[in-house]
Amino acid sequence: MGQQTNRALPTGKRPRRALPPSLKMAPAEGAEYHWVVMAASRLELNLVRLLCRCEAMAAEKRDPDEWRLEKYVGALEDMLQALKAQASKPASEVLNEYSRKVDFLKGMLQAEKLTSSSEKALANQFLAPGRVPTTARERVPATKTVHLQSRARYTSEMRSELLGTDSSEEPELDVRKRTGASGPTPRDEKQSAAELDLVLQRHQNLQEKLAEEMLGLARSLKTNTLAAQSVIKKDNQTLSHSLKMADQNLEKLKTESERLEQHTQKSVNWLLWAMLIVVCFIFISMILFIRIMPKLK
Numbered sequence: 001m002g003q004q005t006n007r008a009l010p011t012g013k014r015p016r017r018a019l020p021p022s023l024k025m026a027p028a029e030g031a032e033y034h035w036v037v038m039a040a041s042r043l044e045l046n047l048v049r050l051l052c053r054c055e056a057m058a059a060e061k062r063d064p065d066e067w068r069l070e071k072y073v074g075a076l077e078d079m080l081q082a083l084k085a086q087a088s089k090p091a092s093e094v095l096n097e098y099s100r101k102v103d104f105l106k107g108m109l110q111a112e113k114l115t116s117s118s119e120k121a122l123a124n125q126f127l128a129p130g131r132v133p134t135t136a137r138e139r140v141p142a143t144k145t146v147h148l149q150s151r152a153r154y155t156s157e158m159r160s161e162l163l164g165t166d167s168s169e170e171p172e173l174d175v176r177k178r179t180g181a182s183g184p185t186p187r188d189e190k191q192s193a194a195e196l197d198l199v200l201q202r203h204q205n206l207q208e209k210l211a212e213e214m215l216g217l218a219r220s221l222k223t224n225t226l227a228a229q230s231v232i233k234k235d236n237q238t239l240s241h242s243l244k245m246a247d248q249n250l251e252k253l254k255t256e257s258e259r260l261e262q263h264t265q266k267s268v269n270w271l272l273w274a275m276l277i278v279v280c281f282i283f284i285s286m287i288l289f290i291r292i293m294p295k296l297k
Contacts, residue, residue: 043079043082043083043086044083044090046079047076047079047080047083047098048134048135050072050075050076050079051076051098051101051102051134052134052135052142053072054069054072054073054076054105055101055105055134055142055143055146056142057069057072058105058108058142058143058146059142059145059146059149069105069109070109073102073105073106073109076102076105077102077106080095080098080099080102083095083098097130097131097132100128100129100130100131101129101130101134101141101143103128104127104128104129104130104143104146104147105143107123107126107127108124108127108146108147108150110123111123111124111127111150116161117154117157117158117160117161118158120154120157121151121154121155121158124147124150124151124154125151127147129141129143129144129146129147130142130143130144162199162203163196163199
């Protein structure tokens with residue numbers, strides 16, 4: 001086996017790193033196409049390397065002031081958009097897997113910025129880790145491992161908040177157990193169990209009270225909604241009736257206006273004819289008066 005290894009790997013030569021499956025393409029026909037394929041392969045290889053680095057950093061315990069992972073995830077988004085925009089992009093399944101892992105890392109960072117552990121656990125439940133390992137050395141996707149670790153961490157924080165303990169005291173307790181400190185007695189165990197039951201009962205009562213209050217608020221909201229609906233319905237009926245009456249009054253006003261106009265035209269015609277008749281009568285009377293009356297000498 002050693003001789004075969006030496007023959008396969010001569011001195012001074014390093015083994016070539018395996019490329020992602022999407023980069024194993026057929027040889028290019030022209031120099032230009034070959035250059036595009038190599039550029040796209042280099043971009044995808046950089047994306048895979050940075051993705052592996054981000055997954056490793058996400059699996060490690062980080063300080064609250066750590067900023068590199070967020071910058072790396074932003075760079076991953078830019079590289080993924082550039083990879084999607086290229087002509088020789090990988091298969092759609094590979095791109096979807098990359099997008100899934102980048103979205104998982106981004107959602108994990110957003111979940112870590114939340115205040116309470118319950119909100120963090122709820123946000124962690126909606127995250128979808130990758131389905132395929134990023135490298136061939138991984139048996140289980142690293143994002144899935146990170147998802148399980150974060151879920152366990154948030155569950156531990158919720159348990160600590162529920163019991164009123166500090167999660168920072170756990171290492172000290174482990175050290176005490178390792179140095180041979182005496183374990184809790186059965187009496188202490190019973191007392192802690194009773195206190196735990198009391199805390200759980202208190203939280204259950206609080207949840208029931210909150211549920212009853214929410215139910216009452218829902219009922220009052222339903223009652224107010226029905227009342228508002230009836231009022232709005234009556235207002236709509238009144239408004240429609242008012243519009244109908246306004247239309248009727250408008251039609252009546254138009255009719256009366258037409259009658260008044262006709263009456264005005266008729267009165268003007270009769271007055272004109274009466275004036276003409278009076279003028280004619282006066283003219284004829286003057287002629288007759290001149291004819292009949294003798295002339296003055």
